[in-house]
Amino acid sequence: MPAISVTWVLPDGNSRTADVQEGHNLMEAAVSNGIAGISGDCGGALACATCHVAVLEGSESAKTCGEMEDDMLDMVDGERSETSRLSCQLIASSDLDGIVLRIP
Numbered sequence: 625m626p627a628i629s630v631t632w633v634l635p636d637g638n639s640r641t642a643d644v645q646e647g648h649n650l651m652e653a654a655v656s657n658g659i660a661g662i663s664g665d666c667g668g669a670l671a672c673a674t675c676h677v678a679v680l681e682g683s684e685s686a687k688t689c690g691e692m693e694d695d696m697l698d699m700v701d702g703e704r705s706e707t708s709r710l711s712c713q714l715i716a717s718s719d720l721d722g723i724v725l726r727i728p
């Protein structure tokens with residue numbers, strides 16, 4: 625499987641970039657790369673919102689959330705933004721290559 629490049633901007637302003645295999649979701653990728661602030665408590669079941677990110681750079685589809693995700697995002701701890709997503713719902717594909725995510 626090819627990999628894409630994903631960058632996380634951490635709350636302290638530092639950033640981390642990692643290669644993520646296509647087909648993996650970006651919550652799992654954050655957890656396996658030890659990205660602070662993403663815990664993915666529900667394992668990607670759209671039930672916890674501990675995988676909240678804001679898309680700083682990425683395609684329109686990457687910035688647009690689904691309806692159930694939208695409801696969960698209303699309950700997030702950090703401030704919700706226009707491009708907030710639950711990163712367990714972002715699946716690595718060539719469309720997301722070079723995506724930049726901010727941890728709220």
Ligand code: FES
Nearest residue numbers: 666668672673712
């Ligand atoms: S990991 Fe729980 S909603 Fe994404």
